[in-house]
Amino acid sequence: MLQEDDQSKALGGQVYVNNDVYPLCQTSGNITHFAYYTDEQPLLSALLASCLQLWQWPYKNAPTAYGQYLVIDNVFPFLDLEKMMERTEILEAEGVPYILAVTPIFSNGEYPSMKRFCEYLRYVQSKGVGIILRVPFVSIEQVEAEELTRHIALAYEAYAMYGVYPMAIEAPKTWLQCENGLEALRGFLTVFLFETDEILQGPAMTENVAYRDGHQIIAPAWEQQQAFSSSYAQAIYYDAQMDVEDLRTQVQRIKASKRVLKNLNETENRVYCGDYAVNNSDGLLQVNGENVSLAYVPFEYDPNYTFDRGISQYLKEQIETSNRYLMIFVIGASIIFLGMIILFRRQIRRELLLGRRSRRRKRKNEEVSRQ
Amino acid sequence: MTLADYLSLFAMISIWTLLGINIFLAVGGAIYYYKMANTDPHVELDEYPFVSVMVPAHNEQAVVKRTVEALLRFDYPQDRYEVIVINDNSSDDTARVLKELQELHSDRYLIVVNTNNIVGGQGKSNALNIGYSVARGEVFAIYDADNTPETTALRLLVENLMADDSLAAVIGKFRTRNRNASLLTRFVNIETLAHQCMNQAGRWFYFGLCTIPGTNFVIRRSIVEEIGGWDPKALSEDTEISFRIYRMGYRIKLQPQAVTWEQEPFRLDIWFKQRTRWSMGNVYVLVNNFKYIFDPYGGKMRLDVLYYTLVYIFMLTALVCSDSLFVLGVLGYTHVSLGGLSTMVWVLNCILFVCSVMLTLSTEKNEFSAQSAFLVLLMLFSYSKLWVAVVLKAIYLSIKQALTKKTITWYKTERSAD
Incomplete structure (x- = not known):
């Protein structure tokens, strides 16, 4: 002290x-x-980072103002696209660069709804909006790195087949402390981190090797509103289903602050995922070594598309339908049972009553005969 | 889809199928009970046939006296029936008890056949064949040594048998005499009423099918002669003989007003051994009769073979799968990813099970209560699980027996004085 x-x-x-x-x-x-x-206190942490940066200034030239990223999180294929367009228009009108973090899809990527969703993504992508891919939700206790990598590749493929190329990956912060997590992130140069309680089971790391792996780490912002630190790259996350008015308010606050919001396309991004090698540098996008245009072209839809839902989905639907029938069956059977139970109870009561009466009558007759 | 998904789907379909069948039978059984309760079960005969009541007894000193006295109290014409007790190589005081009974009832036809370990002690079928060799009745009535039949039972069974020539046998209902002895006997009582008696009633109501339950039934002598007596290799002689009767084109009828009260195992180890013997017997019957499922001339009996197949193959496998998946899931080794298998389905299953059993209990005096409902629910998660263990052990023993070619030993259920 x-x-x-x-x-x-x-x-x-x-x-x-x-x-x-x-x-x-x-x-x-x-x-x-x-x-x-x-x-x-996140505010104090932000201030400490800023103070350290200022303290280093005399020795390391002017401090770098690292980019801040606005990420619209949890964008998934079943969102109301009209509402998403409404949010897109607000952000575009305000001139705020932002990123869409899309959830992974492993199957049914060929469905028309996915195509429509990707058409929206293609549209915003053509406007310079960065797309990033969220890592899969891990619901089981233990998962191997190969399994994670395979699922990430599947998800990437589901978007890339429509010309939507996620430039970075979004992962829980805790994945950096886990071998399996780091292995799964290895194919992405730029990694957005978010706060979560999810812990990926597996061999834990005793040191942080994320930077050694060469990742550009975008850490979660400490705060959402007023104070911020530009001492390293940060991402502010807003949920895709956030109320429009709230979004407007947040955008105004960000604009009023000293934040330097950055477009993801302004940084170099490289992705090696499944069959895709994507390189985005100096505004030029290359996929597997070939230049790719991000210009928006409306998709064509097959009006006679037939759904091949696969055995799992088919069974799921069948089971759900049979569940309804089972419910009706159980209610019906229970009513029948109840009716029959009432009938039997009345009969047994009647039998008991008749038995009691006949015993009484018998006793009475015996008394009469004695007299 | 993973293996766990396929197995859980299989388990769900099998369990619901069997539950559906049991509910169907319970409803039919309940209707039959109701009809029978409102009709006069007696059929007056011009002449009552001579009946040989046979009781195989092996170390039954604790219960045999009560049984014989109950048999001698039948309201059947006294000069028209004999009681033959086959004291089958007993090492206890059964012979002395029977001797005293003979002296006490010297005016009655009470015959005691004492066997040694050379001709006797080889199981119930063998004992019945010995009894059959000395019996002079036109009709045989079989009772276990722990039974206390109601006085009207024999008369009702014989009257119904003689009234219909297409009947080879008529069976009665059996109830648990010692139902309050332990939690186990309470479970057995519910199981007896719901799954044995009601099931029989349902099968009779819909298909005219019944299986001889091993006690409290009458059978024509001519039929026993035709089938060549009881099969000593069959551990579950009742089921085996029923199948043979149906193959001959005869029927077996249920007369639920002919009631006997029997002592059920009150300890888990005794129960386990008894049920293992029953299950081994049923597996034997299933293996020997499975071929008839595909026989176009197999008759109604094929339904029973099919039912046994569903119970001993599909239901058993389904329960093993379902329980294993549950345990492995809890331990985190596997998980079912198939959508739509909601917990609600299992809850509905439990509700239906409880309702169907409660329907059965409502047909009996002093059985329908909130306590019974609780016991039924408890039974579903305890007693029913034991059935899986019983059948697995029975299958294991059956396979072992088939491989080693060892002679079948008949487990004698231990009795106690009530």
Whole structure:
């Protein structure tokens, strides 16, 4: 604990802790320190990062202002595309660069609904919007890296077949501490991280090798509203189903702040996933070594498309239908059972009653005969 | 789709199919009970045939006295029936108890055949064949040594048998005498009423089919002669003889008002051994009669073979799969990814099971209560699971027996004084 002397002075604003007011920083001689710090407060963390950056400035030239990315998260094929277009138009009108994080698809990619969804993605892609792919949701306890890589490749294929090329991958922050997670991310130069409680089981890492692997890491932003740090690349996540008014408000706040929002296409991105080698650099997109145009061309749809749902989907539908029938059957059978039970109980009661009456009659007759 | 998906789908279809069949039979059985309860079960005969009541007894000193006394109390004309107790190589005091009974009822036809370990002690079928060799009745009535039949039972069974020439046998209903002895006997009581009696009633109601239950039934002597007596190799002689009767073109009728009360196993180890013997017997019958499923002249009996196939092959496999998947799922080794298999389906299954059993219990006096409903539910998750273990052991023993060619040993159910 540093003792403050008469020459010490407060710097950088004030921090309110309970009802007390403290200076953010206190300078005493050559030492400047935070008067109060807790990593549970994202604002303080952001300020600490900024202060460290400023402190390094005299030795390492002007600090780099790292890009901030706005990510519209959880964009999946069954979203209402009209609503998505509404959000797209708002962001476009405000001139805010943003990214769409699409959820992975492993089957039924040929369905017309997926085609329509990808047509929307193609449209926004042609407008310079970056597309990134979310890693698969891992619902089982243990998963191998090969399995993850295979599923990511399947998902990539589902989008790439329509000319939608995710430039980066979005993964839980915890994947960086796990061998399987890092292995699955290996094919993507740019990795967006998000906060989550999900932990990928498997061999854990004792050190952070993500940077050694050469990834461009975009970390989750500490906060959503006012304060921010430009000391490293960050992503602010908004859910795709966020209310339009809320989105407008957020966009205004971002614009009012000193954030430097960046377009994903302005950075170099490389993807090696399944059969695809995608390279985006200096505004030029190459897929498997060939230049690809991102210009929007409307898709053609087969009006007589027949759904090949596969055995699993077919069975699922059959089971769901039979569940309804079973429900009706159980209700019907229960009513019949109840009716029959009532009938039997009445009969047994009648038998007991008749038995009691006949015993009484018998007793009475015996008494009469005795008399 | 994974293997777990296929297995769970198979389990679901099999379990619901069997449940559906059992519900169908329960409804038919209940209607039959209702009809019978509202009709006079007696058929007056011009002449009552002479009946030989046979009781195989092996170490039955604890119960045989009560049984014989109940048999001697039948309201059947006393000079028209004899009671033959085959004291089958007993090592306890059964012989002495029977001797005393003979002395006490010297005016009655009470015959005791004592066998040694050379001719006797080889199972119930063998004992019945010994009894058959000394019996002089035109009709045979069979009772287990732990039975207390109601006084009207024999008369009702014989009257119904003689009234219809197409009948080879008539069976009665059996109830649990010691149902309050333990939780196990309560379960057995419910199982007896719901799955044995009601099932029989349903099969009779719809298809005119019944299986001899091993006790409380009458059978024509001519039929026994025609089939050459009881098959000593069959551990479940009742089922085996029923199949043979149906193959001959005769029928077996259920007369639910002819009731006997029997002592059920009150300890799990005794129950387990008894049920293993029954299941081995049923497996034997299934293996020997399976070929008739495809025989166009197999008659109604094919339905029973089919039912046995469903129970002992499909139901058993389905329960093993379902339980294994559940345990492996809980331990995190596997998971079912097939959509649509909601928990609601299993809940509905439980509701239906409880309802169908409660319907059966409602047909009996003093059986229908909230406590019974709770017991039925409990039974579903405990007693029913034991059935799987019983059948698996029976199959294992049957295979072992077939491979080693060893002689079948008949497990004698242990009795106790009530």
